[in-house]
Amino acid sequence: MAKRFQSRAVGAAIALPLLVLAACQTGPAYRPRGPGETVGYTDQQITANRYRVTFSGSSGSRREQVEEFLMRRAAEVAVGAGYDYFTFDERDTDARTYYRTTFFDPEFGPSFGPYDRFDFYRPYYWSSYAFGPAWGTADVIPVTRYTAYSEIVLLTPEQARDNAKAIPAREVLARLVPPNPPA
Secondary structure, three states: OHHHHHHHHHHHHHHHHHHHHHHHOOOOOOOEOOOOOOOEEEEEEEEOOEEEEEEEOOOOOOHHHHHHHHHHHHHHHHHHOOOOEEEEEEEEEEEEEEEEEEEEEOOOEEEOOOEOOOOOEOHHHHOOOOOOHHHOEEEEEEEEEEEEEEEEEEEOHHHHHOOOOOEEHHHHHHHOOOOOOOO
16 A cells, blocks of 8 residues: 555656646747747837847747747738838847756655755755765756847838849738737
């Protein structure tokens, strides 16, 4: 009986942090990026027909999603400024990877800070590297966040006729529909 309870407790202790991490891995939020926020779009007018546009995704965003949202925001900026076409002058996607460490002590279960469930101070809980595998195990999980940025040039229909790289803004808006906001 005690073994069954212990295995359930260990299973629950392993599942809980995984569920918490999975909840943090949501997709991108297509919205303006507010002060102090790291996810969303920004745009800035540089000249009368040139804008700098960015979209930063969350840790759960795929690179393709971030680049599609940049394209959508560029089209919205063009239509909002009264233009039907735009072209990318400069465009790039930046990938930043950081590493999350989870620590599991076989005696006390998982921990993500310096205190365990009994409020004992355990400085080795910050990392398993100081004491080695005898004290527990650590999983190092790489997390990549993407930021796509571009300068766009807004074009009139006459300018677009002569430019093979001109993109019709309204067609982009019809095809790249933003996702529904989370409930």
